[in-house]
Amino acid sequence: MSSDQRRGEPSSRWSDGSIFRGISKWLQKTKLTNDGKFVKDCPVIELLNFDNKFRVDGFRELTHMRYTACTSKPDNFKSDSFSLRQKEFNRRRIEILIAVTMYDEDKTQLSRTLCGIAKNINSLCSREDGTWIKNEGWKKVVVCIVSDGRKKISQSALEYLSALGVYQEGIAVESIIDRKVEAHIFEYTTRIPLENSDIIVPIQILFCLKEKNTKKINSHRWIFNAFSPILEPKICVLIDVGTKPGSNAIYNLWETFELHPKVAGACGEIVAMKGRGWYKLLNPIVSAQNFEYKISNILDKPLEHVLGYITVLPGAFSAYRYDALVNTDDYESPLASYFKDEAYDSKPIANGSFSFIKNTYRNIKSVFAANMYLAEDRILCFELFTKRDRDWLLYYNKSSQAETDVPEEISGFISQRRRWLNGSFFASIYAVFHFNNIWKSNHSRARKIFFIIQIIYQAFNLLFSWFALGNFYLTFHILCNTLANPQDLIPLPWDPSIGETIFIILRWVYFILVTGQFIFSMSNKPQSSKWVYYISLLCFAIIMGYTFFAGSWLTVNGFIYEIIPNIKNHGSIAIFYNDIFWDIVLPLLSTFVMYFVASIIMRDFLHMILCIIQYIFLIPFYVNVLNVYAFCNVNDVRETDEVHQLDKIVISDEGEIYQVPFSQPKNKNEQQDTGQANTNIHQRNKYNDRKMIEESRKVFRACFVLFWLFSNALLIFYVIAFVGTTLEQNFSQRSRTSIYIAVILWSVAGLSAFRFFGCITYIFKYILIPWYSSFSSS
Template sequence: MSGYHSSGLGSLFDQHDQTGGFQADHSTPRTSLTATAASSTARQHTTSSYEEEEEDDLDDTTETGPLLHQAPSRPGGHIAIDLGEDLVGGRIPQRTPAEYKTITRELVNGNLILDVPVPTQVSQYSSLTGQHEFDYMRYSAATCDPDDFKKSGFSLRQQLYDPPRVTELFIVITMYNEDQELLYRTLHGVFQNITNLNKRKDATWDDESWKKVVVCIVSDGRFKANVGSLCAIAALGAYQSAVPVTTVNDENVVAHIFEYSTQVPISVIAPTSTRDDEKGVPPIQIIFCLKEQNQKKINSHRWFFNAFGPILLPEVCVLLDVGTMPGPTSIYHLWKAFDMNPGVAGACGEIVAMKGTYGENLVNPLVAAQNFEYKMANILDKPLESVLGYITVLPGAFSAYRYTALQNDELGEGPLQKYFMGDLQAGQTTDIFTANMYLAEDRVLCWELVSKRKSAYILHYVKSAYAETDLPEFISQRRRWLNGSFFAAVHSIWHFNYIYRSTHTFARKFWIHVEMAYQLYNLLFSWFALGNYYIAFVILSTSLEFLAPSIGSFNVFLKYVYIGLLIMSFLLALGNKPQASRWMYMIAFLGFGCLTMASFIVAYQGLKFDGTDDGPLIVRIFTNSVARDIVISLLSTYGLYIISSLIALDPWHMVTSFVQYLLIAPSYIMILNVYAFANIHDISWGTKTEVVDKDPNQAVPGKNKNEVKLRLPTEKEELDRAYDDAIFVLKAKPIVVDQKPDPTHSEDFFKTIRTNVLLAWVLSNALLASTISSKIPTVESVQLGTDKNSSGYFTFILYSIAMLALIRFIGSSMYMFVWMFGNTAIEFLSSARA
């Protein structure tokens, strides 16, 4: 192992100079828990206790203070933990900082940085003992903005080795208040991928590949974090709840950074798991960034990219959400896309809905419909956009970026500057368009990468990479997605001229223009979807009266039900949060599903019993223009779905989820679109911030300018006891924090804009629907000779849908052709390079 230079960091124990590979650099200030004024006698302590210095001007009581929760003792003399409601987030239940002795520590460049020994239980899993990174956890109390992290004198362990370690992959896992089961799932997938990289033998990866991979977990708010997840990270040795301080020399700490290279098996943090495939997992370099306040996911990414990125200078950055589990080799396949093509700035794989054991989750029609939607997006949309070079969105739950491609130019403008604009403007007055656009900041980032000045970057879809994830809360999440994607799409189309500042070839610019035209067409269709669906419904219902007049009264009833459900959707969207109206929304979904089913039944019955003997049903279909156009449109659309799924070698969703999607599809327009446009004033996606209560542990000024006094445990047994407590919590029932609706923006200005946009959307769709509906022929108009014709517009809608599906199918087929026949060449080139 390469030598480790402490840069002023000492051990908590007096035997630190004997740890293998660790070389204390005494030329810089020491920030270990070794007291600077300790006597030579004090340095004779054994490794079972910290060296300490009591201060006269602070309470130095050593008596055991009250525990957070008193409960009967459990075997072994440890304290049983009472998992009360007040422990859903925050600290692992253990002793309070007020119980520890006060000690003095020196600062490094004005920053509090400590090397803390890991508990004995963590050390027992280490096969590489006697090395500093496995025996000590490093803690840094950041009092600066993430953009100032490096220039404020902070560093990371990877830069302290001799020579400094090269980071090829930098993986971030963003966390809010998810429980340990979701964290376990993600870490399990990440650990599997690092193990796979460590077993590879090529020009980049070998049996020490783990040194080239750093896993960064960023938790959004210390007192919002789930206690079970904190216990899981503590079980890995990358967190100790007694260490964080809230102030350093009266400056508020904004983030707590813990660094540790763990060898603890992942099964330790999931005691109920029966997995045994963690054997042979190499050490995992972990950075755990615990933000003091909840400041949203985009701020967590700013810590990752702007604070830690400039220090590690990684080649590829991988983004994951807690709960998303990448496939065992998926991260390697993402990295391979960057390695084989230096022009790739970003890449993503397939997001797979978690279907449960034997697909049991598909029993829920909402899960099945979303599963179908995800599958078709990954079979048709992502491949088409990948072929054209511009993927409109790389999902934040599982995607990767080339770090150098993200960097801003010399003027400070570029992809990261645009990406973090929403975070930097948090709390400031901004226009509603920008606020909604930054609900989908990943879409903004994708456009900025492709159109980056003096660059020719493309985005790529990697079919062989996938990640499983739980489906999010449906309506509220879709509101953010729909509003964010709509305004981001308007932004990219309006600024399509940005593509000319890039150095793309003429051919690439041409195809990006083709894609922008395609996106514009889709945008217009989404705007008028409400009116077009009503027109299609009315034309279908009215035309059937010619075939079977007896069902005319039933069609009128269906129209009233349709309008009633639509009004109900508007009232719910304007007056209620989905969480408060679950049953009403369920009725609306069920109503539109039944309406769709009834329409199909009525259509079939109308064609089957039309009172004529003109031949078989297929003949009657093609002798009726409306029926013929509907059948051709449906066959061309869903027929292409089936064919493209077969070509992609993934057709099972057509069997398990197609019918559910078909029944819920109208609700995507009538409920989700209505809710989205009715709530564009709500920009609460990640814009919440709060002030939390101060923790009693603070690093206050010491006697000297470069010293601070703080309370820390002074016995190693206390660390071991805290570790036992964490394991005890993990064995208990997972602690789940109730999700509360996000507060909405209450300014009248935003609500006024919401009203204007909603009126424009509703009135434009109503005008279209009324204009076309007035030209729909009825039985009476035909009998009176005043027939009006609207079949032309209806035919336009149907064939436009078929045309859009055909474009997606062509793009998907081209991608599959390249993927199938190109992989052989890629593997050949890869082996040749190795």
């Protein structure tokens, strides 16, 4: 056996991957390593040349792509003696592992992400300090692309990877002798040309094509439990395909960990992709999402940064310190908790005593875990911050920006928000009910108190989101009903009968729309019912417009006919005793002023001018469509997919090893019939178990939605029956309806004030003070 064959490299006779013509058209002779692993080096056509200033260790890094058929689970990758090509290169200390997770994205999204990464690696190659050596920075970075399922990956994405030399068609195998292949691993150092630059920077790419679709959290298991123990990176940067990191964004994240040893995780600012000339903002769906992203980056993330615990480091662009993830003591590591419920056990229990109760509990637990891990990044953040005997922190670095594409069509928007809403809801419940984990950490007493305050804030948000359906309807009902009834001091814009007719029509339209959301959410996918959701969006926007008009009319005329005369009679203090001013004007004005001030201080306020109107008009769509669709699909937990067969590696009777295509005909009909019968029985039992699980999940979904709907309906009934539905203009006594409106609007203002306080603290502590210190020293 030649030296090439001992290293798992094919001899030149078989390196072209052609069919072994000497035996038959069905067989291809293949070489295995001494420990039975299928590792194959395949030559790559040279399309681009390196700049001479980039030194490469060994010619095979450029000329050959290595394929490994991994038959191991990710947790056993290292213990089963699987390795990566980077370990063969001397003195390559990996600083950054960039993990790119993908599903079915096309080549446009993939190329956008890889080009952004290439620009960042090129920037690293231009640095020269203690860690980064000029023109050698690319050796400290590995880009790991993990695709979730061979059946799901886009063909155009595979063609793009083939053009880069990272992937080759026709060399992957399904099994090695009697062991199934779990993942197909391709390794190659490629080159990606940069726009407006003659420099072609080398990029070490590790492409892991999983055999089955086992969800994003399993992709993270491959990254953290399989590849990271081999590469031992300092930080792991997570990027979703379609996200384009900005200039120096990856270096800025790395620098955060370098300057702050207690930081376990960090994220940058996620920016919605607006297109050239910001033409995408003409789409109200994109505008509303852009407003959400901006407000989150201006108010939410700074607040959480000040408190030390960021509830979610966005999977689209974030980074983790690898040493903080792994186990360094006798206790369970954050990764162990993170992956604990990935393969949740939902197999039915055999008949016996209390079998129904046990099955019900197990299925509730499995549905809860499945939805919770739709927001797997929230779970990991919680586990890191509350890690036993440690005091890890989570940071937000505003200077590190990444641009991501947002859904532009209503069907994609609804599908995305289903995952986000269900994931964040169940993950938040997990964090609230496990808040006592903080006492086992080594955080200071002040930090623990801040965490408890943050958990209370999170619990209040949960309660507010649970009753959002009822609260929004009541706000619409009270404001529009007030406009439909004559007032003593405030005139109506039309005859009272017209206002009452408009209110009755809109109320019935509202009822029909909400009822339709429940019907369509439980029986149709957004892709097949786009026209229903577009009509709903338009109708809810009209309802929101009329509600906004009613509130504005009451506010403006309240000033003219109620507040100003009372100020003349009782002094300026009389303004604080007026229901309209206190219950509507002041909380709403305070909220918008805080939004504007925070945006101006952060030097990012165009969204307040260009996108706030679109967001306001889409608020009822968020509440009545997105929430309903999300909760009506808590049972939508897809299992792994079956995929078509690939070639197999077998051993003949003479002991020779062959690669057998899946289409090889079988000669033993009796064995074929027996095997087919056994397969049918196995599939039938598997189908029955799966059907039972799906039915139990639908029962859970029905009970969950019924309880949610009943609690909101009970709130609406109580307010309408016992509180009232009309705002009364009473200078001396506040009505119950005014108190209810005040509670709702002041709750919104209070939450905004809490976030605004965090924003101001972040600006002074982490922006102005460091800037002043550096200015004074200079």
